[in-house]
Amino acid sequence: MASPTNVLIIGAGAIGGFYGAILNRAGARVSVVARSDVEVLRERGYTIKSPLGDLSFRPAEVHASAEGVTTPPDYLIVALKVVEGVDRVGIIRPAVGPNTTIVLIQNGIGIEQEVADAFPDNPLVSCLAFVAVSRVAPGELDHKAYGALTFGDYPRGAGEQAQRLSELLQAGGVEARLSDNVVGERWRKAVWNTPFNPGSVLAGGADTQTLLTTPGGQELIESLMHEVCAVAAADGHPLPEGIVEGNIRSTLKMPAYHNSMALDFLNGRPMEIEPILGNVVRTAERLGVPVPRLATVYALIRLLVANQAKRRS
Amino acid sequence: MASPTNVLIIGAGAIGGFYGAILNRAGARVSVVARSDVEVLRERGYTIKSPLGDLSFRPAEVHASAEGVTTPPDYLIVALKVVEGVDRVGIIRPAVGPNTTIVLIQNGIGIEQEVADAFPDNPLVSCLAFVAVSRVAPGELDHKAYGALTFGDYPRGAGEQAQRLSELLQAGGVEARLSDNVVGERWRKAVWNTPFNPGSVLAGGADTQTLLTTPGGQELIESLMHEVCAVAAADGHPLPEGIVEGNIRSTLKMPAYHNSMALDFLNGRPMEIEPILGNVVRTAERLGVPVPRLATVYALIRLLVANQAKRRS
Numbered sequence: 001m002a003s004p005t006n007v008l009i010i011g012a013g014a015i016g017g018f019y020g021a022i023l024n025r026a027g028a029r030v031s032v033v034a035r036s037d038v039e040v041l042r043e044r045g046y047t048i049k050s051p052l053g054d055l056s057f058r059p060a061e062v063h064a065s066a067e068g069v070t071t072p073p074d075y076l077i078v079a080l081k082v083v084e085g086v087d088r089v090g091i092i093r094p095a096v097g098p099n100t101t102i103v104l105i106q107n108g109i110g111i112e113q114e115v116a117d118a119f120p121d122n123p124l125v126s127c128l129a130f131v132a133v134s135r136v137a138p139g140e141l142d143h144k145a146y147g148a149l150t151f152g153d154y155p156r157g158a159g160e161q162a163q164r165l166s167e168l169l170q171a172g173g174v175e176a177r178l179s180d181n182v183v184g185e186r187w188r189k190a191v192w193n194t195p196f197n198p199g200s201v202l203a204g205g206a207d208t209q210t211l212l213t214t215p216g217g218q219e220l221i222e223s224l225m226h227e228v229c230a231v232a233a234a235d236g237h238p239l240p241e242g243i244v245e246g247n248i249r250s251t252l253k254m255p256a257y258h259n260s261m262a263l264d265f266l267n268g269r270p271m272e273i274e275p276i277l278g279n280v281v282r283t284a285e286r287l288g289v290p291v292p293r294l295a296t297v298y299a300l301i302r303l304l305v306a307n308q309a310k311r312r313s
Numbered sequence: 314m315a316s317p318t319n320v321l322i323i324g325a326g327a328i329g330g331f332y333g334a335i336l337n338r339a340g341a342r343v344s345v346v347a348r349s350d351v352e353v354l355r356e357r358g359y360t361i362k363s364p365l366g367d368l369s370f371r372p373a374e375v376h377a378s379a380e381g382v383t384t385p386p387d388y389l390i391v392a393l394k395v396v397e398g399v400d401r402v403g404i405i406r407p408a409v410g411p412n413t414t415i416v417l418i419q420n421g422i423g424i425e426q427e428v429a430d431a432f433p434d435n436p437l438v439s440c441l442a443f444v445a446v447s448r449v450a451p452g453e454l455d456h457k458a459y460g461a462l463t464f465g466d467y468p469r470g471a472g473e474q475a476q477r478l479s480e481l482l483q484a485g486g487v488e489a490r491l492s493d494n495v496v497g498e499r500w501r502k503a504v505w506n507t508p509f510n511p512g513s514v515l516a517g518g519a520d521t522q523t524l525l526t527t528p529g530g531q532e533l534i535e536s537l538m539h540e541v542c543a544v545a546a547a548d549g550h551p552l553p554e555g556i557v558e559g560n561i562r563s564t565l566k567m568p569a570y571h572n573s574m575a576l577d578f579l580n581g582r583p584m585e586i587e588p589i590l591g592n593v594v595r596t597a598e599r600l601g602v603p604v605p606r607l608a609t610v611y612a613l614i615r616l617l618v619a620n621q622a623k624r625r626s
Binding site: 199202203204205206210211214215216217219220223224292293295296297298299300302303304306307308310311 | 512515516517518519523524527528529530532533536537605606608609610611612613615616617619620621623624
């Protein structure tokens with residue numbers, strides 16, 4: 001019998017814990033590096049309510065830092081938020097071995113290059129998560145819906161390691177959408193995320209329905225989406241005709257929804273402004289695409305963060 | 314001896330009370346219509362601390378509504394905030410006589426036409442106030458600095474009634490800057506107000522220094538100012554070369570400052586969004602001037618207000 005696939009999750013919050021549980025169910029040996037909740041995870045592991053069944057599991061090893069990891073994993077899954085002051089490269093380096101495939105589960109644009117540059121000889125798989133899961137208490141997750149991952153090699157392709165990961169994820173019970181153009185997939189998701197996330201924050205934590213039904217709101221979101229599409233096209237990833245209208249239509253059909261950045265804002269947590277918005281604006285500047293609306297939103301949200309920091313200090 | 318000039322102030326808060334006091338000191342007979350503080354104003358009048366000396370005065374008459382006014386005034390001064398749901402025309406109509414000059418003291422763009430249309434036979438004087446005065450308690454005002462009014466007839470000129478008002482104001486101790494192009498003066502002031510006021514609100518009530526010194530902030534404010542200048546020029550009021558740079562330079566020299574809209578926002582009061590911003594965006598649309606940044610800010614601030622209303626309900 002082949003030895004099980006070794007998986008190490010770094011950033012063992014809701015997303016990391018959930019996909020760890022899926023891979024555990026698929027037979028992998030799953031360990032975690034957790035910044036918080038280390039004691040609880042060591043004693044009791046994860047308790048996970050899910051429509052997929054009981055996903056609760058106990059990680060093989062629980063570390064407070066990657067420096068505690070003695071055997072480099074086959075897959076090192078990075079499920080950290082990309083916010084200011086988090087040095088992903090420094091955090092993961094002690095656990096990366098010569099045969100380790102690095103897997104990034106993270107929203108946004110332009111989040112891979114820094115890791116690709118730091119570990120040029122390791123395969124790098126880039127993933128977008130479509131999942132509604134939250135941490136309700138230390139070690140306790142509530143998985144509400146979805147679970148699919150869209151992923152592929154960075155910057156393109158879908159090699160052996162990505163395919164093996166796809167098999168594991170499907171064996172664990174979630175949809176795995178392999179793509180040989182994951183950067184294009186990121187742009188496709190940015191069409192929704194980049195307008196709705198910061199828009200919601202600047203509107204004081206507004207939900208999707210408030211954003212779309214207030215006079216002028218839908219027009220704003222659409223114009224921001226069109227700017228994202230123009231940047232995507234200039235970056236070599238033209239998006240399909242009608243993607244803006246389709247996004248609006250499907251969002252209008254959803255119940256009122258607070259996106260992740262809105263929830264971070266309402267709960268006083270750091271927000272993923274750079275991957276979701278800042279990197280889009282910088283890509284536009286580099287490629288000479290005018291994005292006056294996105295640039296305005298980006299400047300305003302940085303002002304909001306700066307003012308919050310000033311008021312707290 | 315000529316009988317004194319009859320003045321009626323409608324909207325007897327900080328601005329109305331202050332200019333009422335100035336005109337009272339100039340020898341006018343000053344009455345007020347106050348929405349709140351009626352009893353206090355009847356019993357004790359205004360107590361006003363000011364670098365100009367003690368401006369405290371007791372109005373000749375204090376009414377809770379213009380319907381109580383029996384003799385139409387020579388000057389009816391409207392010092393109401395222009396916010397949603399305030400029907401200025403309906404509020405002032407009972408007190409407007411055939412010889413009444415209507416005086417609007419109000420920031421923003423496009424605030425006169427509605428009143429001009431409703432009272433086409435009355436002279437209409439349009440004023441911009443440069444004054445730092447606030448209401449600290451019922452009937453108690455704190456005048457900190459400045460006091461100048463810039464004004465003229467709407468839409469242009471500076472006729473007899475405006476000149477007489479100028480003499481009274483100067484006799485009362487404030488600077489009166491008569492202009493035969495008051496709409497141009499409004500545009501000149503909008504270059505500062507239109508970017509800084511809503512920008513501050515969307516940044517969570519940030520002061521001027523935070524807006525200008527956070528990375529990307531000054532660039533945002535400047536780009537919004539340039540859009541205001543383009544609309545002003547298209548509206549027939551080209552502004553001088555270098556007005557943007559001059560505004561930035563002088564603001565950087567001022568101590569950190571919370572503008573009126575920021576204070577309204579931080580105190581949960583209605584904000585003058587339409588005169589300060591909405592009317593600028595609508596003028597741009599009417600004249601075909603692209604203002605993507607101003608339109609973005611306008612959409613976002615309406616979303617913020619809609620979300621606040623939803624959270625309160």
